Amino acid sequence: xxxxxxxxxxxxxxxxxxxxxxxxxxxxxxxxxxxxxxxxxxxxxxxxxxxxxxxxxxxxxxxxxxxxxxxxxxxxxxxxxxxxxxxxxxxxxxxxxxxxxxxxxxxxxxxxxxxxxxxxxxxxxxxxxxxxxxxxxxxxxxxxxxxxxxxxxxxxxxxxxxxxxxxxxxxxxxxxxxxxxxxxxxxxxxxxxxxxxxxxxxxxxxxxxxxxxxxxxxxxxxxxxxxxxxxxxxxxxxxxxxx
Numbered sequence: 001x002x003x004x005x006x007x008x009x010x011x012x013x014x015x016x017x018x019x020x021x022x023x024x025x026x027x028x029x030x031x032x033x034x035x036x037x038x039x040x041x042x043x044x045x046x047x048x049x050x051x052x053x054x055x056x057x058x059x060x061x062x063x064x065x066x067x068x069x070x071x072x073x074x075x076x077x078x079x080x081x082x083x084x085x086x087x088x089x090x091x092x093x094x095x096x097x098x099x100x101x102x103x104x105x106x107x108x109x110x111x112x113x114x115x116x117x118x119x120x121x122x123x124x125x126x127x128x129x130x131x132x133x134x135x136x137x138x139x140x141x142x143x144x145x146x147x148x149x150x151x152x153x154x155x156x157x158x159x160x161x162x163x164x165x166x167x168x169x170x171x172x173x174x175x176x177x178x179x180x181x182x183x184x185x186x187x188x189x190x191x192x193x194x195x196x197x198x199x200x201x202x203x204x205x206x207x208x209x210x211x212x213x214x215x216x217x218x219x220x221x222x223x224x225x226x227x228x229x230x231x232x233x234x235x236x237x238x239x240x241x242x243x
Contacts, residue, residue: 078131080132081151081157084150094160102206104205105160105161105204107216108169109200112155113197117189135149137183169204177233181233191232192231193233199227201235203219
Protein backbone atom coordinates (compact mmCIF):
# COMPACT_ATOMS: atom_id res chain seq x y z
CA UNK A 1 0.00 0.00 0.00
CA UNK A 2 1.24 3.49 -0.84
CA UNK A 3 2.50 5.59 2.05
CA UNK A 4 0.23 8.40 0.88
CA UNK A 5 -2.87 6.23 1.26
CA UNK A 6 -4.45 6.57 4.67
CA UNK A 7 -6.23 3.66 6.32
CA UNK A 8 -9.95 4.46 6.72
CA UNK A 9 -11.27 4.84 10.26
CA UNK A 10 -12.96 1.72 11.58
CA UNK A 11 -16.69 1.77 11.89
CA UNK A 12 -18.54 1.47 15.20
CA UNK A 13 -18.74 -2.33 15.11
CA UNK A 14 -15.04 -2.69 14.26
CA UNK A 15 -14.13 -0.46 17.19
CA UNK A 16 -15.95 -2.76 19.57
CA UNK A 17 -13.79 -5.65 18.36
CA UNK A 18 -10.51 -3.90 19.11
CA UNK A 19 -8.62 -4.76 22.24
CA UNK A 20 -7.03 -2.19 24.57
CA UNK A 21 -3.66 -2.08 22.83
CA UNK A 22 -5.27 -1.70 19.43
CA UNK A 23 -7.44 1.17 20.72
CA UNK A 24 -4.39 2.89 22.19
CA UNK A 25 -2.57 2.47 18.89
CA UNK A 26 -5.56 3.89 17.00
CA UNK A 27 -5.77 6.89 19.33
CA UNK A 28 -2.04 7.52 18.97
CA UNK A 29 -2.37 7.39 15.17
CA UNK A 30 -5.29 9.80 15.23
CA UNK A 31 -3.43 12.16 17.56
CA UNK A 32 -0.39 12.09 15.26
CA UNK A 33 -2.59 12.90 12.25
CA UNK A 34 -4.22 15.76 14.18
CA UNK A 35 -0.87 17.23 15.17
CA UNK A 36 0.37 16.93 11.61
CA UNK A 37 -2.75 18.71 10.34
CA UNK A 38 -2.25 21.50 12.89
CA UNK A 39 1.38 21.89 11.84
CA UNK A 40 0.40 22.03 8.17
CA UNK A 41 -2.30 24.59 8.97
CA UNK A 42 0.12 26.76 10.94
CA UNK A 43 2.64 26.50 8.12
CA UNK A 44 0.03 27.56 5.55
CA UNK A 45 -1.12 30.39 7.82
CA UNK A 46 2.47 31.64 8.25
CA UNK A 47 3.05 31.40 4.52
CA UNK A 48 -0.14 33.38 3.86
CA UNK A 49 0.96 36.09 6.31
CA UNK A 50 4.35 36.27 4.57
CA UNK A 51 2.64 36.55 1.18
CA UNK A 52 0.39 39.33 2.48
CA UNK A 53 3.41 41.15 3.91
CA UNK A 54 5.24 40.83 0.58
CA UNK A 55 2.19 42.11 -1.30
CA UNK A 56 1.78 45.05 1.12
CA UNK A 57 5.48 45.89 0.74
CA UNK A 58 5.29 45.71 -3.04
CA UNK A 59 2.15 47.86 -3.03
CA UNK A 60 3.88 50.46 -0.84
CA UNK A 61 6.92 50.45 -3.14
CA UNK A 62 4.72 51.01 -6.19
CA UNK A 63 2.79 53.80 -4.45
CA UNK A 64 6.03 55.47 -3.34
CA UNK A 65 7.47 55.18 -6.85
CA UNK A 66 4.34 56.69 -8.40
CA UNK A 67 4.38 59.49 -5.83
CA UNK A 68 8.04 60.19 -6.56
CA UNK A 69 7.40 60.21 -10.31
CA UNK A 70 4.52 62.64 -9.82
CA UNK A 71 6.63 64.87 -7.58
CA UNK A 72 9.43 64.92 -10.16
CA UNK A 73 6.96 65.78 -12.92
CA UNK A 74 5.74 68.91 -11.11
CA UNK A 75 9.04 70.08 -9.58
CA UNK A 76 11.80 72.23 -11.04
CA UNK A 77 14.97 70.18 -10.67
CA UNK A 78 17.22 73.14 -9.85
CA UNK A 79 15.24 75.13 -7.28
CA UNK A 80 12.96 72.32 -6.02
CA UNK A 81 10.02 74.71 -6.42
CA UNK A 82 6.95 73.78 -8.44
CA UNK A 83 7.42 74.07 -12.21
CA UNK A 84 5.50 75.93 -14.93
CA UNK A 85 3.38 72.89 -15.74
CA UNK A 86 2.10 72.62 -12.17
CA UNK A 87 1.63 76.40 -12.07
CA UNK A 88 -1.01 76.16 -14.79
CA UNK A 89 -2.87 73.36 -12.99
CA UNK A 90 -2.81 74.96 -9.54
CA UNK A 91 -3.61 78.46 -10.75
CA UNK A 92 -6.77 77.35 -12.56
CA UNK A 93 -7.89 75.23 -9.60
CA UNK A 94 -7.34 78.01 -7.04
CA UNK A 95 -8.91 80.61 -9.33
CA UNK A 96 -12.09 78.52 -9.59
CA UNK A 97 -12.16 78.08 -5.83
CA UNK A 98 -11.64 81.79 -5.14
CA UNK A 99 -14.37 82.66 -7.64
CA UNK A 100 -16.76 80.22 -6.01
CA UNK A 101 -15.98 81.33 -2.44
CA UNK A 102 -15.43 85.01 -3.32
CA UNK A 103 -12.05 85.22 -1.61
CA UNK A 104 -8.89 87.04 -2.65
CA UNK A 105 -6.37 85.48 -4.97
CA UNK A 106 -2.99 87.09 -5.64
CA UNK A 107 -0.41 86.33 -8.28
CA UNK A 108 3.05 87.80 -7.80
CA UNK A 109 5.74 87.51 -10.45
CA UNK A 110 9.33 88.39 -9.65
CA UNK A 111 12.67 88.03 -11.34
CA UNK A 112 16.30 88.63 -10.45
CA UNK A 113 17.53 92.13 -11.24
CA UNK A 114 20.31 92.23 -13.84
CA UNK A 115 20.60 88.45 -13.83
CA UNK A 116 22.19 88.34 -17.28
CA UNK A 117 25.01 90.55 -16.00
CA UNK A 118 25.41 88.24 -13.02
CA UNK A 119 25.75 85.18 -15.26
CA UNK A 120 28.05 86.98 -17.68
CA UNK A 121 30.44 88.09 -14.94
CA UNK A 122 30.26 85.32 -12.34
CA UNK A 123 29.45 82.35 -14.57
CA UNK A 124 26.37 80.22 -15.03
CA UNK A 125 27.31 77.89 -12.18
CA UNK A 126 27.17 80.83 -9.78
CA UNK A 127 23.92 81.89 -11.41
CA UNK A 128 22.44 78.46 -10.73
CA UNK A 129 23.56 78.76 -7.11
CA UNK A 130 21.63 82.04 -6.84
CA UNK A 131 18.48 80.38 -8.18
CA UNK A 132 18.90 77.48 -5.76
CA UNK A 133 19.30 79.93 -2.86
CA UNK A 134 16.08 81.67 -3.88
CA UNK A 135 14.29 78.32 -4.04
CA UNK A 136 15.48 77.41 -0.55
CA UNK A 137 14.36 80.78 0.81
CA UNK A 138 10.93 80.47 -0.78
CA UNK A 139 10.47 77.04 0.76
CA UNK A 140 11.26 78.44 4.20
CA UNK A 141 9.04 81.52 3.89
CA UNK A 142 5.84 80.08 2.42
CA UNK A 143 4.28 78.25 5.34
CA UNK A 144 0.55 78.10 4.53
CA UNK A 145 -0.82 75.17 2.54
CA UNK A 146 -2.69 77.64 0.32
CA UNK A 147 0.52 79.43 -0.77
CA UNK A 148 2.58 78.21 -3.70
CA UNK A 149 5.96 79.11 -5.17
CA UNK A 150 7.01 78.34 -8.74
CA UNK A 151 9.96 78.70 -11.03
CA UNK A 152 8.29 79.89 -14.20
CA UNK A 153 11.44 79.84 -16.31
CA UNK A 154 14.97 81.25 -16.28
CA UNK A 155 15.22 83.76 -13.44
CA UNK A 156 11.44 84.33 -13.31
CA UNK A 157 9.44 83.07 -10.34
CA UNK A 158 5.80 83.09 -9.37
CA UNK A 159 4.03 83.20 -6.01
CA UNK A 160 0.34 82.34 -5.66
CA UNK A 161 -1.33 83.55 -2.46
CA UNK A 162 -4.87 82.53 -1.59
CA UNK A 163 -7.03 84.23 1.03
CA UNK A 164 -4.78 87.22 1.73
CA UNK A 165 -6.19 90.62 0.77
CA UNK A 166 -4.29 93.00 -1.49
CA UNK A 167 -2.53 94.83 1.33
CA UNK A 168 -1.48 91.61 3.08
CA UNK A 169 -0.26 90.12 -0.19
CA UNK A 170 1.77 93.20 -1.05
CA UNK A 171 3.34 93.29 2.42
CA UNK A 172 4.26 89.61 2.15
CA UNK A 173 5.91 90.16 -1.24
CA UNK A 174 7.86 93.08 0.17
CA UNK A 175 8.96 90.82 3.01
CA UNK A 176 10.16 88.22 0.50
CA UNK A 177 11.98 90.88 -1.52
CA UNK A 178 13.77 92.14 1.59
CA UNK A 179 14.66 88.59 2.67
CA UNK A 180 16.20 87.89 -0.72
CA UNK A 181 18.38 90.98 -0.54
CA UNK A 182 19.24 90.03 3.05
CA UNK A 183 20.89 86.87 1.71
CA UNK A 184 23.68 89.32 0.84
CA UNK A 185 24.83 87.56 -2.29
CA UNK A 186 27.33 90.00 -3.80
CA UNK A 187 26.30 91.36 -7.22
CA UNK A 188 28.68 94.12 -8.28
CA UNK A 189 26.91 94.52 -11.62
CA UNK A 190 23.47 95.23 -10.14
CA UNK A 191 22.42 98.85 -10.47
CA UNK A 192 19.68 98.38 -7.83
CA UNK A 193 21.76 96.99 -4.95
CA UNK A 194 25.24 95.73 -4.19
CA UNK A 195 23.60 92.37 -3.52
CA UNK A 196 21.36 90.10 -5.58
CA UNK A 197 17.91 91.68 -5.58
CA UNK A 198 14.54 91.04 -7.19
CA UNK A 199 11.58 93.05 -8.45
CA UNK A 200 7.95 92.07 -7.82
CA UNK A 201 4.80 92.61 -9.85
CA UNK A 202 1.72 91.84 -7.77
CA UNK A 203 -1.85 91.42 -9.07
CA UNK A 204 -4.60 90.88 -6.49
CA UNK A 205 -8.37 90.56 -6.79
CA UNK A 206 -11.57 88.89 -5.68
CA UNK A 207 -12.31 87.18 -8.99
CA UNK A 208 -15.54 87.09 -10.94
CA UNK A 209 -16.57 84.35 -13.38
CA UNK A 210 -14.97 86.48 -16.12
CA UNK A 211 -11.55 86.58 -14.44
CA UNK A 212 -9.03 84.41 -16.25
CA UNK A 213 -5.56 83.16 -15.47
CA UNK A 214 -4.23 84.93 -18.55
CA UNK A 215 -5.68 88.24 -17.39
CA UNK A 216 -4.16 88.01 -13.89
CA UNK A 217 -0.82 86.93 -15.30
CA UNK A 218 -0.84 89.88 -17.69
CA UNK A 219 -1.64 92.31 -14.86
CA UNK A 220 1.15 90.92 -12.68
CA UNK A 221 3.55 91.13 -15.61
CA UNK A 222 2.63 94.77 -16.21
CA UNK A 223 3.18 95.53 -12.52
CA UNK A 224 6.60 93.85 -12.74
CA UNK A 225 7.46 96.01 -15.73
CA UNK A 226 6.59 99.11 -13.66
CA UNK A 227 8.79 97.87 -10.81
CA UNK A 228 11.71 97.57 -13.23
CA UNK A 229 10.99 101.07 -14.58
CA UNK A 230 11.02 102.48 -11.04
CA UNK A 231 14.59 101.36 -10.50
CA UNK A 232 14.18 97.65 -9.66
CA UNK A 233 14.50 96.08 -6.21
CA UNK A 234 10.93 97.08 -5.39
CA UNK A 235 7.35 95.79 -5.58
CA UNK A 236 4.40 97.22 -7.48
CA UNK A 237 0.81 96.26 -6.67
CA UNK A 238 -2.01 96.15 -9.18
CA UNK A 239 -5.27 95.86 -7.24
CA UNK A 240 -8.08 94.75 -9.56
CA UNK A 241 -11.66 95.72 -8.76
CA UNK A 242 -14.69 93.99 -10.26
CA UNK A 243 -12.97 92.27 -13.18
